[in-house]
Amino acid sequence: MARNGLVYEYMFIAIIVAVLAGFISSLAYYSYALNVNPACEAIKADQQALDDIVRKAQTTPVVEKAEGVYEVYIVGRQFVWIPSNIVLKDPKQVTFYVATTDVIHGFEIAGTNVNFMVIPGYIAKFTWYPPKNAEGEYLILCNEYCGVGHQFMKASLVIERSQQALSESEAGAQQIIAGMVDTLSATTGLTLVPTS
Numbered sequence: 001m002a003r004n005g006l007v008y009e010y011m012f013i014a015i016i017v018a019v020l021a022g023f024i025s026s027l028a029y030y031s032y033a034l035n036v037n038p039a040c041e042a043i044k045a046d047q048q049a050l051d052d053i054v055r056k057a058q059t060t061p062v063v064e065k066a067e068g069v070y071e072v073y074i075v076g077r078q079f080v081w082i083p084s085n086i087v088l089k090d091p092k093q094v095t096f097y098v099a100t101t102d103v104i105h106g107f108e109i110a111g112t113n114v115n116f117m118v119i120p121g122y123i124a125k126f127t128w129y130p131p132k133n134a135e136g137e138y139l140i141l142c143n144e145y146c147g148v149g150h151q152f153m154k155a156s157l158v159i160e161r162s163q164q165a166l167s168e169s170e171a172g173a174q175q176i177i178a179g180m181v182d183t184l185s186a187t188t189g190l191t192l193v194p195t196s
Ligand SMILES: [Cu+2]
Pocket: 105, 106, 142, 143, 144, 145, 146, 147, 150, 151, 153
């Protein structure tokens, strides 16, 4: 009886080791073979580089490099994002440089695909191409539990669109609809007229 019990014990150990090996090798496969990795680039930074981001976040958080091309510097700290309000006009490409002065924070802009981890000792770099219809106020939050005030850690991003950008985006949408109508007409043989 005792012997049989031991056999089962070894069987379970073998099954658990096999499952763990499966999980770990699938992680390695996704990371190395398929290159599925965390969303942002984590740049190793010394104290001076981190201080530099803090200084920029406090003085000139938004730098327009070219028309619609922005660099944004942000610092996360228990329990605030600095700056707490970011305004971008007609952004096409936005590169975020985010650092933390204490613990791990999660930088997320709700309703967008901007979502990455900010780790102490690293600068998180993430380039975002906002969709043309992105407009108005977005909530920036921390999605990585960082302490008792975690739920208060938020900021806002405002995207302003000029009239010209709006009409360009509308013209683009109409072009897409026209293309769809053409394809549908061609495949169905029906004469379709888009209603406006
Ligand atoms: Cu947090």
